[in-house]
Amino acid sequence: MSNKIDCRILIVDDEEDILTAGRIFLKQHFTFVRTEPNPNKIPYHLQNDSYDVIMLDMNYTAGATNSKEGFAWLSRILEIDPAAIVILITAYGDVELAVRALKEGATDFVLKPWQNEKLLATLTAACRLRKSTQEVKNLVDRQRGLNQAMNAHYSDFIGTSAPMQKVYQTIEKVGATDANVLILGENGTGKELAARALHRKSRRVDEAFVSVDLGAVSETLFESELFGHAKGAFTDAKDDRAGRFEVASGGTLFLDEIGNLSLALQSKLLTALQSRQITRLGTNKPKNIDIRLVCATNMPLYEMVSQGRFRQDLLYRINTVELHLPPLRERKEDIPLLAEHFLNLYNRKYQKSNLGLEKATLKKLTEYHWPGNIRELDHAIERAVILSDQATLRPTDFDFMQPTPAAPIALAEDLTLETLERMMVQKMLSKHAGNITHAARELGITRTALYRRIEKYGL
Numbered sequence: 488m489s490n491k492i493d494c495r496i497l498i499v500d501d502e503e504d505i506l507t508a509g510r511i512f513l514k515q516h517f518t519f520v521r522t523e524p525n526p527n528k529i530p531y532h533l534q535n536d537s538y539d540v541i542m543l544d545m546n547y548t549a550g551a552t553n554s555k556e557g558f559a560w561l562s563r564i565l566e567i568d569p570a571a572i573v574i575l576i577t578a579y580g581d582v583e584l585a586v587r588a589l590k591e592g593a594t595d596f597v598l599k600p601w602q603n604e605k606l607l608a609t610l611t612a613a614c615r616l617r618k619s620t621q622e623v624k625n626l627v628d629r630q631r632g633l634n635q636a637m638n639a640h641y642s643d644f645i646g647t648s649a650p651m652q653k654v655y656q657t658i659e660k661v662g663a664t665d666a667n668v669l670i671l672g673e674n675g676t677g678k679e680l681a682a683r684a685l686h687r688k689s690r691r692v693d694e695a696f697v698s699v700d701l702g703a704v705s706e707t708l709f710e711s712e713l714f715g716h717a718k719g720a721f722t723d724a725k726d727d728r729a730g731r732f733e734v735a736s737g738g739t740l741f742l743d744e745i746g747n748l749s750l751a752l753q754s755k756l757l758t759a760l761q762s763r764q765i766t767r768l769g770t771n772k773p774k775n776i777d778i779r780l781v782c783a784t785n786m787p788l789y790e791m792v793s794q795g796r797f798r799q800d801l802l803y804r805i806n807t808v809e810l811h812l813p814p815l816r817e818r819k820e821d822i823p824l825l826a827e828h829f830l831n832l833y834n835r836k837y838q839k840s841n842l843g844l845e846k847a848t849l850k851k852l853t854e855y856h857w858p859g860n861i862r863e864l865d866h867a868i869e870r871a872v873i874l875s876d877q878a879t880l881r882p883t884d885f886d887f888m889q890p891t892p893a894a895p896i897a898l899a900e901d902l903t904l905e906t907l908e909r910m911m912v913q914k915m916l917s918k919h920a921g922n923i924t925h926a927a928r929e930l931g932i933t934r935t936a937l938y939r940r941i942e943k944y945g946l
């Protein structure tokens with residue numbers, strides 16, 4: 488019969504006629520039914536096969552009516568599989584027994600002799616419960632696996648310089664607390680890496696780490712993105728949706744580029760942080776939020792406060808502890824280590840036979856001022872590994888790195904607008920280590936417009 492419920496049932500009872508009746512009836516409705524008259528064989532069955540539901544008689548010794556054996560077997564089953572779904576069978580159904588059975592971990596209860604329809608309903612519900620608890624468990628396992636994979640990716644914090652030691656010490660000290668942390672540093676200095684390290688050190692490690700790039704969230708979608716919305720709250724709200732605050736609940740919320748928020752949005756964010764509550768757009772039910780907040784920016788927030796561009800009260804709310812990530816040029820002694828690290832990574836990724844770094848190359852890398860910091864170094868080495876067909880990386884493999892001219896460019900008489908534009912685009916791309924979003928923002932043009940220019944000038 489194809490419409491049987493996919494569920495494996497084990498019935499344990501010492502009365503053969505109960506077993507036979509149960510087997511004949513249940514086999515018509517469930518995909519697998521095994522019967523066992525001897526309770527001593529329960530551990531054997533559970534170890535050698537898997538069952539979704541176990542029906543367990545309460546009394547085995549002739550004449551016994553106190554259900555003692557049944558409770559002992561119930562606890563043994565739950566010891567073997569704490570998630571087991573056990574339905575107790577008894578001829579002596581009294582309320583006290585039922586309550587005690589449920590307290591001790593049984594899922595439900597059937598009375599002997601049973602009515603087939605009732606038994607079928609109880610077992611169908613039990614099978615469904617088993618399926619959903621397993622789904623939840625799978626999801627939790629998957630989430631944990633994903634978190635570990637993400638965290639592992641971010642666990643290679645490289646650098647032994649004094650400024651980095653200070654960063655590690657601060658992360659060690661504040662990681663385990665729930666303190667709000669503000670991470671300051673230039674582009675590509677490892678702010679997100681530090682935020683993830685803080686999350687890993689916290690009691691929230693098995694919960695979500697949710698990262699929001701505030702620079703990429705538009706003014707109109709800010710509330711819906713962060714606080715969520717109800718279906719129909721605005722034209723495009725086709726479904727109910729949880730915002731990032733809710734998704735991060737129990738875990739860490741990482742707000743990147745917080746210096747890019749407009750004053751109006753700053754005050755909306757501040758209200759949520761102060762009240763520790765958010766309300767989905769289109770609803771009027773506030774929800775409590777339980778998040779650890781980590782913010783980051785490459786903007787000079789204190790200066791912005793004095794210019795009235797960033798709210799002081801918001802700054803004080805997010806900066807309980809500050810973490811300063813030093814630019815790479817201020818910790819040049821870490822460059823060889825980082826270069827080795829990325830070289831190993833990309834040798835493996837692109838299956839190069841252990842490309843080395845020439846001494847002169849290392850010197851060139853160390854002397855460069857790395858405006859795009861570690862991300863730029865990372866990309867530079869990846870590109871060099873891909874393009875190289877030698878045994879070592881040579882200084883010329885990095886010749887795209889033109890030091891940014893310190894002196895203003897002398898404007899030649901015949902300089903055209905196009906040449907100027909090309910220079911600006913090139914300069915911004917190098918400053919932002921090829922990060923299109925950031926370069927476009929600083930140039931004040933859209934990403935598409937920037938792509939068009941890159942193509943036009945063959946950059």
Ligand SMILES: Nc1ncnc2c1ncn2[C@@H]1O[C@H](COP(=O)(O)OP(=O)(O)OP(=O)(O)O)[C@@H](O)[C@H]1O
Pocket residue numbers: 641643644645646672673674675676677678679680681743785825861862865
């Ligand atoms: N100390 C480090 N050791 C190894 N890799 C690092 C280190 N710091 C940063 N990285 C790598 O550099 C890249 C940029 O780091 P990350 O994204 O954390 O920087 P960020 O400061 O958040 O950048 P942005 O301001 O542009 O968002 C990532 O690939 C990261 O893994």
